[in-house]
Amino acid sequence: MSHSEALKVNELSPELQVLTIRNRFLEIFEHDPLLIRSPGRINLIGEHTDYNEGFVMPAAIDRDLVFAIGWADESDATLYSVNHDEFVRFDVADPKKITKPFWANYLLGVARQFVDRGYPVKPFHCVVGGNVPTGAGLSSSAALECGFAFALNHLHSFNIPTLELIHIAQWAEHHFVGVKCGIMDQFASMMGKEEMAIVLDCRSLSYAYLPIDLKDYSIVLCDTMVKHSLADSAYNKRRQECETGISILKKSFPNIQSLRDVSLDMLEKHRDAFTEKVLNRCTYVVQENNRVLAAAEDLRIGDLESFGQKMYATHEGLSSQYEVSCAELDFLVNEAKKLHGVIGSRMMGGGFGGCTINIVLKNEIDSFISTLRDAYYKNFHHEMNSYVVAIKGGTSVISLSTDQIKGINISPTKQ
Numbered sequence: 001m002s003h004s005e006a007l008k009v010n011e012l013s014p015e016l017q018v019l020t021i022r023n024r025f026l027e028i029f030e031h032d033p034l035l036i037r038s039p040g041r042i043n044l045i046g047e048h049t050d051y052n053e054g055f056v057m058p059a060a061i062d063r064d065l066v067f068a069i070g071w072a073d074e075s076d077a078t079l080y081s082v083n084h085d086e087f088v089r090f091d092v093a094d095p096k097k098i099t100k101p102f103w104a105n106y107l108l109g110v111a112r113q114f115v116d117r118g119y120p121v122k123p124f125h126c127v128v129g130g131n132v133p134t135g136a137g138l139s140s141s142a143a144l145e146c147g148f149a150f151a152l153n154h155l156h157s158f159n160i161p162t163l164e165l166i167h168i169a170q171w172a173e174h175h176f177v178g179v180k181c182g183i184m185d186q187f188a189s190m191m192g193k194e195e196m197a198i199v200l201d202c203r204s205l206s207y208a209y210l211p212i213d214l215k216d217y218s219i220v221l222c223d224t225m226v227k228h229s230l231a232d233s234a235y236n237k238r239r240q241e242c243e244t245g246i247s248i249l250k251k252s253f254p255n256i257q258s259l260r261d262v263s264l265d266m267l268e269k270h271r272d273a274f275t276e277k278v279l280n281r282c283t284y285v286v287q288e289n290n291r292v293l294a295a296a297e298d299l300r301i302g303d304l305e306s307f308g309q310k311m312y313a314t315h316e317g318l319s320s321q322y323e324v325s326c327a328e329l330d331f332l333v334n335e336a337k338k339l340h341g342v343i344g345s346r347m348m349g350g351g352f353g354g355c356t357i358n359i360v361l362k363n364e365i366d367s368f369i370s371t372l373r374d375a376y377y378k379n380f381h382h383e384m385n386s387y388v389v390a391i392k393g394g395t396s397v398i399s400l401s402t403d404q405i406k407g408i409n410i411s412p413t414k415q
């Protein structure tokens with residue numbers, strides 16, 4: 001199969017996507033697989049709060065990776081990515097990091113953790129593919145880790161608790177991929193529920209589902225299609241600046257552990273001990289934690305407009321106090337704000353590129369997207385991409401009806 005054919009899986013409807021992955025598995029391995037799906041995620045509000053032990057409000061979306069997995073009658077395991085059209089074989093007793101292809105490390109790290117935690121992985125075949133855009137901030141990486149952890153657990157009937165699977169997935173990202181992410185992405189991909197936001201306390205990992213009634217509105221993501229090289233170094237710097245803030249406040253409040261324990265009043269009283277930069281960083285985080293809780297209240301009472309105002313406030317804080325935005329993100333939020341039918345917009349994710357998340361009146365979506373796309377191109381000579389997303393359930397087993405299976409005569413090459 002050629003690369004362009006492989007990529008077509010991105011364009012399939014959810015049902016065709018599942019059938020395609022299953023078909024691909026049958027073609028390659030010639031036996032019947034177990035099917036699992038694992039979604040990407042959005043974060044409605046609560047940005048850069050996770051590593052400060054604060055609050056976030058993610059939700060799983062209707063973009064997933066699909067896994068087909070079954071036992072292998074051989075000594076090694078085999079992985080195949082439909083999107084990449086590449087195979088990887090590895091020794092299930094000793095999964096190791098590899099340099100190429102890099103995508104396999106998300107899965108190899110998960111397998112490593114199973115082995116290290118004493119869950120004996122047996123040889124298997126696995127095909128993965130799907131329509132979570134990669135590198136856009138929708139966490140295709142968490143979908144990959146969570147789906148695979150869930151699939152291995154299910155196939156082997158290990159009965160590993162879901163929270164442990166989430167930690168296994170995060171471990172893979174930290175140690176085999178090298179990204180020191182918080183727990184939010186894996187939590188959201190694994191635990192998402194249809195039409196529910198998750199309010200997650202990143203300290204205790206206690207959480208609550210919050211029904212989201214978007215009424216006449218939809219969630220639209222605008223992808224800047226840029227990733228400025230500052231992203232990684234700035235992320236580490238922000239973590240350090242928050243640490244600096246804590247160590248300053250600890251002199252007066254020895255019991256605090258993180259910015260989670262800090263109030264605006266505490267910052268105000270000790271502002272002279274801070275540089276302006278560190279004060280801004282800390283103020284943003286404390287305000288953002290408060291905003292997540294207030295935004296949860298907005299959703300509870302169905303006040304979408306007030307929720308949207310908080311999204312704008314978050315963006316303002318991320319741009320001017322936390323300084324993780326960029327010209328492209330600021331532009332898209334400012335332009336969105338001017339348009340009819342938009343009640344909230346902000347950058348989503350780590351920053352310096354990726355997507356904005358917008359709440360847009362359903363019948364304004366087309367004009368919203370085309371206006372922003374044109375304005376963006378005019379200003380940056382760069383394409384903007386967009387995704388209209390719905391909130392769906394987290395990682396799960398897919399059961400196909402006999403009719404669906406009989407109807408399968410579909411592969412990406414035959415589309």
Ligand code: ADP
Nearest residue numbers: 081083103129130134135136137138139140141
């Ligand atoms: P994000 O999580 O925002 O999408 P990341 O850079 O964290 O971006 O993760 C993207 C990476 O995940 C890809 O570069 C690829 O290595 C891996 N990945 C995502 N989807 C797939 C897939 N279907 N098959 C193989 N690898 C994938």
Ligand code: MG
Nearest residue numbers: 139140141142
């Ligand atoms: Mg990622």
